[in-house]
Amino acid sequence: MVDVDRDDAAPPEGTDASAPLLRMEGIVKHFPGAKALDGVDLDVLPGEVHCLLGQNGAGKSTLIKVLAGAHQPTAGRIVIGGEEVVIPHPVAALRLGVATIYQELDVVDGLTVAENVYLGHELDRGGFTQRREATARTRELLARLGHPEISPHREVGSLSAAGKQVVSMARALSHDARVIVMDEPSAVLDAGEVQNLFRVVRALTQQGVAVVYISHRLEEIRQIGDRITVLKNGRTVGRDLPAASTPTAELIRLMTGRSVEYAFPERPGVPDGAPVVLDVEGLGLAGTFDDVSFQVRAGEIVGLAGLVGAGRSEILETLYGARRRTAGTVAVKGRRLRAGSVDAAVAAGVGLCPEERKSQGLVLDEPVYRNVTLSTFARIARGGWLDERAERAAAREQVAALDLRPADVDRAARTLSGGNQQKALLGRWLVHGCDVLLLDEPTRGVDVGARSELYALVRRLADAGTAVVVVSSEIPEVLGLADHVLVVSEGRVVHRAPAQDIDEHGVLDLVMEGTAA
Amino acid sequence: MSTQVESPPAKAARPSWLSGPAGRTIGLVVALVVLAVVGVVTGGERFASLDNVMTILRLASVTGVLAIGMTFVITAGGIDLSVGSLVGLSSVWASTLATQAMAEDVHWTVMVLTALVVGTAAGLINGLIIAYGKVVAFIATLAMMIAARGLAEMISGRQTQVVSVDGFLDFFRADVIGVPVLVWIFALVAVAGWFLFNRTTFGRRTVALGGNLEASRLAGIKVQRHLLYVYALSGLCAGIAGVMMLGRTTAGSSTNGLLYELDVIAAVVVGGTLLIGGRGTIVGTVVGVLIFSMLTNVFTINNLSISAQNVAKGAIIVIAVLLQQRFARRSSST
Numbered sequence: 001m002v003d004v005d006r007d008d009a010a011p012p013e014g015t016d017a018s019a020p021l022l023r024m025e026g027i028v029k030h031f032p033g034a035k036a037l038d039g040v041d042l043d044v045l046p047g048e049v050h051c052l053l054g055q056n057g058a059g060k061s062t063l064i065k066v067l068a069g070a071h072q073p074t075a076g077r078i079v080i081g082g083e084e085v086v087i088p089h090p091v092a093a094l095r096l097g098v099a100t101i102y103q104e105l106d107v108v109d110g111l112t113v114a115e116n117v118y119l120g121h122e123l124d125r126g127g128f129t130q131r132r133e134a135t136a137r138t139r140e141l142l143a144r145l146g147h148p149e150i151s152p153h154r155e156v157g158s159l160s161a162a163g164k165q166v167v168s169m170a171r172a173l174s175h176d177a178r179v180i181v182m183d184e185p186s187a188v189l190d191a192g193e194v195q196n197l198f199r200v201v202r203a204l205t206q207q208g209v210a211v212v213y214i215s216h217r218l219e220e221i222r223q224i225g226d227r228i229t230v231l232k233n234g235r236t237v238g239r240d241l242p243a244a245s246t247p248t249a250e251l252i253r254l255m256t257g258r259s260v261e262y263a264f265p266e267r268p269g270v271p272d273g274a275p276v277v278l279d280v281e282g283l284g285l286a287g288t289f290d291d292v293s294f295q296v297r298a299g300e301i302v303g304l305a306g307l308v309g310a311g312r313s314e315i316l317e318t319l320y321g322a323r324r325r326t327a328g329t330v331a332v333k334g335r336r337l338r339a340g341s342v343d344a345a346v347a348a349g350v351g352l353c354p355e356e357r358k359s360q361g362l363v364l365d366e367p368v369y370r371n372v373t374l375s376t377f378a379r380i381a382r383g384g385w386l387d388e389r390a391e392r393a394a395a396r397e398q399v400a401a402l403d404l405r406p407a408d409v410d411r412a413a414r415t416l417s418g419g420n421q422q423k424a425l426l427g428r429w430l431v432h433g434c435d436v437l438l439l440d441e442p443t444r445g446v447d448v449g450a451r452s453e454l455y456a457l458v459r460r461l462a463d464a465g466t467a468v469v470v471v472s473s474e475i476p477e478v479l480g481l482a483d484h485v486l487v488v489s490e491g492r493v494v495h496r497a498p499a500q501d502i503d504e505h506g507v508l509d510l511v512m513e514g515t516a517a
Numbered sequence: 518m519s520t521q522v523e524s525p526p527a528k529a530a531r532p533s534w535l536s537g538p539a540g541r542t543i544g545l546v547v548a549l550v551v552l553a554v555v556g557v558v559t560g561g562e563r564f565a566s567l568d569n570v571m572t573i574l575r576l577a578s579v580t581g582v583l584a585i586g587m588t589f590v591i592t593a594g595g596i597d598l599s600v601g602s603l604v605g606l607s608s609v610w611a612s613t614l615a616t617q618a619m620a621e622d623v624h625w626t627v628m629v630l631t632a633l634v635v636g637t638a639a640g641l642i643n644g645l646i647i648a649y650g651k652v653v654a655f656i657a658t659l660a661m662m663i664a665a666r667g668l669a670e671m672i673s674g675r676q677t678q679v680v681s682v683d684g685f686l687d688f689f690r691a692d693v694i695g696v697p698v699l700v701w702i703f704a705l706v707a708v709a710g711w712f713l714f715n716r717t718t719f720g721r722r723t724v725a726l727g728g729n730l731e732a733s734r735l736a737g738i739k740v741q742r743h744l745l746y747v748y749a750l751s752g753l754c755a756g757i758a759g760v761m762m763l764g765r766t767t768a769g770s771s772t773n774g775l776l777y778e779l780d781v782i783a784a785v786v787v788g789g790t791l792l793i794g795g796r797g798t799i800v801g802t803v804v805g806v807l808i809f810s811m812l813t814n815v816f817t818i819n820n821l822s823i824s825a826q827n828v829a830k831g832a833i834i835v836i837a838v839l840l841q842q843r844f845a846r847r848s849s850s851t
């Protein structure tokens with residue numbers, strides 16, 4: 001508020017129409033062990049569609065969570081409508097006219113459209129909800145959004161993803177939102193629905209509402225966007241770029257290249273005579289991905305690159321048996337795996353370090369050693385009687401080999417950092433003795449310093465003869481670590497090449513232009 | 518977290534020990550002792566006699582056996598509402614004229630075996646529906662609770678079936694070294710349960726499943742099969758309890774074990790097993806059962822009504838769970 005003068009001075013021409021509705025300056029956000037945002041600037045004009053572009057990990061999600069009041073910035077200023085504001089919690093954001101529509105639409109399926117729109121700020125008189133009033137206003141909001149055909153009485157669970165999105169937007173409008181943030185709204189829509197979404201977005205902007213639009217699809221950004229801000233490594237690296245005319249090469253140049261260079265281990269090269277360990281043939285999962293075939297030899301690392309939602313994790317989970325494949329075969333050392341059976345895959349020597357370590361990988365309240373031996377305690381046991389001494393010894397061996405810290409196997413897994421939790425999972429499969437190791441986002445939530453160490457570990461495992469498959473949304477990670485790269489887009493392998501023959505630009509070109517609606 | 522790392526280990530040792538599993542059980546034992554002191558003060562000789570101790574233990578034995586099975590189920594992240602009905606069903610099935618006639622010709626253990634098989638089979642059905650049919654445990658076992666009670670009524674024609682087989686009552690009403698057989702059975706089941714829970718792969722799987730079902734599955738544990746076994750175990754315990762009931766009351770009745778599931782779940786939770794699964798304690802369960810049975814005894818000795826007793830029971834459950842949550846918060850924050 002003290003800085004009102006400076007705000008007015010900021011736009012060079014000084015006309016009211018071009019005064020930013022929202023301005024974020026020098027936003028910094030630290031998490032323990034990681035700097036998610038390191039000086040982000042963003043200014044959004046009334047009635048524009050402002051596109052936020054950046055790779056995974058660039059800080060887009062953190063930024064919109066700061067704006068939505070879900071995270072508190074460590075430093076920086078937020079100015080809305082000329083006044084500096086603090087957004088301590090999500091309700092405060094709504095009061096300031098900032099609404100966020102997340103990818104996983106937060107609607108309640110069991111309630112009607114009108115009930116969802118007024119969820120949390122029900123129209124009431126003396127404790128009784130004013131249903132007729134809410135219905136009428138909802139109908140009005142839906143009409144403003146160009147969707148009068150959606151009945152306010154309809155149960156939201158019966159709507160398509162596109163319909164739910166419209167309900168979310170109606171809810172945003174019911175709060176008199178001036179800025180609506182949309183996090184990859186097109187990811188859940190098909191081509192026709194995307195055009196519908198664009199009509200809704202235009203209807204909003206004509207009424208002076210600003211839309212912050214996040215998408216990986218350049219095609220869409222060119223069609224709907226006005227200006228682009230590019231983030232990289234938690235900083236704004238490109239601002240005020242015209243959405244229609246900025247060359248793709250320029251955008252990709254801004255998005256790639258990192259200030260933090262990870263040290264990737266040397267690739268010794270897979271010897272010609274190395275046997276094929278994992279053979280995936282025509283693998284498919286109905287509605288998710290089709291016809292995925294590849295082989296991994298002993299000592300080889302194969303990387304799957306692509307965007308979130310392209311089907312990479314699903315491919316890993318399906319070949320592991322966590323999802324039941326609908327087509328194709330998976331063979332380990334020439335022996336076919338039973339479909340939909342994780343324990344058969346594990347028995348055949350396949351191990352998975354899953355994407356969500358906490359919900360899929362670890363029993364958080366159990367000690368480290370029990371997490372390390374979760375796949376092997378029955379083998380270590382004698383006739384059904386646990387041998388906890390041998391389990392602890394096996395776990396200690398891995399803790400030492402992987403340099404897991406703190407080196408206390410009796411500590412609850414919950415207390416470890418992300419990198420050390422990942423090491424505990426690697427240790428689990430090392431005790432088991434895997435021929436095939438599947439790594440899904442191995443460095444997610446792992447701080448920068450620990451990453452190089454994990455890369456070296458994975459390479460060492462491969463050198464010892466393990467066949468490794470890595471999935472990561474960080475393209476440089478896949479390119480740096482893998483011997484061979486498959487580019488996945490929309491559930492299909494669109495390109496395959498030795499890692500040294502393809503670069504980040506190439507991969508981004510393939511997945512961004514290839515996914516245009 | 519950071520404060521504990523920085524403080525000297527000697528200082529950190531005491532609270533971490535008290536907030537650990539041992540500390541929780543000691544808290545329960547203290548509660549038991551306080552209750553005993555109240556009993557001595559108000560009841561005097563009538564409370565503090567060997568006879569009365571055996572009464573308390575005998576009272577605890579049937580729910581105790583059920584509670585051991587329930588500890589596995591709850592630790593695995595489930596619930597079994599059918600145990601009370603299964604006590605009724607297995608006791609009635611074992612006391613039918615047909616079974617008794619067979620037992621007279623062969624041996625009274627036929628009756629025992631019948632009850633165990635009936636209980637286990639019903640538990641297996643629970644397990645199949647939950648693990649493979651993917652029905653929520655609450656609903657599946659609620660259905661079994663209703664259906665098993667109905668089946669027990671059909672079998673008995675709502676008649677009380679007096680046990681007339683030689684040897685059966687002699688065995689179950691006897692004392693061994695001054696301790697009733699029923700109490701011995703409870704002790705045996707508790708000790709076996711402790712070893713199974715803490716020393717075997719079965720117990721480890723149970724904890725892992727309750728702690729994180731998805732992680733257990735992705736680690737290669739056959740989670741569906743294990744769930745099946747856990748519910749079968751609970752059914753077996755219900756069968757054992759059914760036989761004990763038959764021995765104690767000398768009659769099979771479809772109303773045997775009515776509403777026992779509630780006492781059993783209360784004892785397990787008060788004992789320190791987390792209702793959401795992932796952490797359980799057999800010792801805690803035993804102490805929990807003893808607390809409730811001693812409470813009943815103290816109230817009876819003082820000629821207080823069952824209604825007053827129930828009010829006290831309810832209060833104990835709430836206090837115990839509140840304390841548990843405090844412990845859980847502390848142990849997760851250190």
